[in-house]
Amino acid sequence: xxxxxxxxxITGIFSVQAQVKKVLFIGxxxxxxxxxxxxxxxxxxxxxxxxxxxxxxxxxxxxxxHVVNATTLSKISSQNWDNVVIQEQSQKPSFSPGQVAxxxxxxxxxxxxxxxxxxxxxxxxxxxxxxRKNADSGPCANGLMTSCTYEGxxxxxxxxxxxxxxxxxxxxxxxxxxxKNVRDSFxxxxxxxxxESHPSIYGSYLAACVFYATLYQxxxxxxxxxxxxxxxxxxxYLQTVASYTVLDSMPLWRINANKPIADFNYTVxxxxxxxxxxxxxxxxLTYEWTFGDGNTSTLESPNxxxxxxxxxxxxxxxxxxxxxxxxxxxxxxxxxSATGIQSYKNTNNAIIYxxxxxxxxxxxxxxxxxxxxxxxxxxxxxKQFNSLSKIDITSLSKGIYxxxxxGEEILEVKKFIKE
Numbered sequence: 394x395x396x397x398x399x400x401x402x403i404t405g406i407f408s409v410q411a412q413v414k415k416v417l418f419i420g421x422x423x424x425x426x427x428x429x430x431x432x433x434x435x436x437x438x439x440x441x442x443x444x445x446x447x448x449x450x451x452x453x454x455x456x457x458x459h460v461v462n463a464t465t466l467s468k469i470s471s472q473n474w475d476n477v478v479i480q481e482q483s484q485k486p487s488f489s490p491g492q493v494a495x496x497x498x499x500x501x502x503x504x505x506x507x508x509x510x511x512x513x514x515x516x517x518x519x520x521x522x523x524x525r526k527n528a529d530s531g532p533c534a535n536g537l538m539t540s541c542t543y544e545g546x547x548x549x550x551x552x553x554x555x556x557x558x559x560x561x562x563x564x565x566x567x568x569x570x571x572x573k574n575v576r577d578s579f580x581x582x583x584x585x586x587x588x589e590s591h592p593s594i595y596g597s598y599l600a601a602c603v604f605y606a607t608l609y610q611x612x613x614x615x616x617x618x619x620x621x622x623x624x625x626x627x628x629x630y631l632q633t634v635a636s637y638t639v640l641d642s643m644p645l646w647r648i649n650a651n652k653p654i655a656d657f658n659y660t661v662x663x664x665x666x667x668x669x670x671x672x673x674x675x676x677x678l679t680y681e682w683t684f685g686d687g688n689t690s691t692l693e694s695p696n697x698x699x700x701x702x703x704x705x706x707x708x709x710x711x712x713x714x715x716x717x718x719x720x721x722x723x724x725x726x727x728x729x730s731a732t733g734i735q736s737y738k739n740t741n742n743a744i745i746y747x748x749x750x751x752x753x754x755x756x757x758x759x760x761x762x763x764x765x766x767x768x769x770x771x772x773x774x775x776k777q778f779n780s781l782s783k784i785d786i787t788s789l790s791k792g793i794y795x796x797x798x799x800g801e802e803i804l805e806v807k808k809f810i811k812e
Contacts, residue, residue: 429597444608455481475514476564501519513718518563518566521570571599594623653720655712656723659725661727677714686706709724743757743758745807758798765777767786776789794811
């Protein structure tokens with residue numbers, strides 16, 4: 394018998410920003426028994442998160458009925474929901490692929506269309522339910538199921554819900570997978586009621602922990618909201634199974650599949666100080682760059698030349714999803730200085746102008762210097778002059794350079810741009 398050993402390593406206390414979500418549950422008794430929405434809401438509350446919920450979950454209701462159910466449609470249109478949970482009747486997704494394609498998938502698509510027609514940023518979440526304790530004798534007798542074992546029924550449920558999720562660009566809440574993990578690892582925890590179909594309080598609490606992890610992308614481990622009748626150890630086991638089932642496989646369940654992840658690379662051209670930024674984000678469409686020197690861009694992969702006196706800049710990059718519902722931000726500190734430049738003095742005791750310059754640079758200072766060096770961004774000396782105050786730069790190529798004033802020591806270094 395498979396067992397799982399859990400070891401907790403407490404490395405610190407982490408503070409995670411509280412989240413507020415509006416969630417509608419559409420389903421039947423698998424959702425309404427033990428008030429699943431309230432269980433999820435209470436777990437969220439225990440972590441400082443807020444969930445506003447509503448539901449339409451009549452016993453035995455199927456998606457084919459929900460798509461024309463006045464209450465369901467009214468509730469969908471009543472709010473701009475963050476998530477709408479969709480649960481099909483417990484048996485139908487376990488039937489043969491051909492029958493599911495005819496009797497389930499079209500109505501899942503209609504519901505998703507209704508949800509997004511109301512609010513384009515709503516995320517449908519398919520509630521993957523569980524196989525019955527000893528399979529399902531009725532459909533087996535009628536030849537509707539391809540396998541008449543718990544494992545076979547569970548596998549078909551998994552396949553159908555994941556296909557619905559992929560086909561509708563939606564998320565899966567893998568309650569059925571967590572259910573199987575508990576059955577395999579903690580067989581003394583009874584997830585079923587006496588009918589071997591509906592969830593016991595243990596089964597509903599497991600489902601609630603899975604939904605919390607799915608909707609908030611945070612672990613339910615440590616929640617103080619455990620229903621009466623569930624012991625501390627069993628509550629911990631259910632939280633832990635839910636956590637690793639969801640959070641260890643988020644791409645598999647298409648969690649955040651529609652949300653962008655911001656990232657970029659950059660290359661500094663030391664010959665002219667130009668920085669080439671390369672977008673490497675995912676699920677992105679529009680862009681906002683803030684270069685840290687007062688300049689911005691909305692290009693996907695812009696080039697930018699810094700003309701200020703700093704060596705480091707905070708670059709902020711915001712990407713927006715294809716549907717513009719979600720955004721993500723990343724900030725990187727970039728260094729545009731080259732070796733040999735940063736160590737020089739810059740005491741602001743000299744002024745050079747114009748800057749940028751095309752033909753001549755004028756130096757204004759009270760410093761007593763006897764040599765002037767022009768160096769490039771690699772630290773290489775390009776020109777050397779005596780104590781001139783006006784310097785001809787017509788022979789220089791376009792780019793970033795430095796003027797170094799020297800007396801008995803290096804007195805000042807100033808950056809300028811040759812146009």
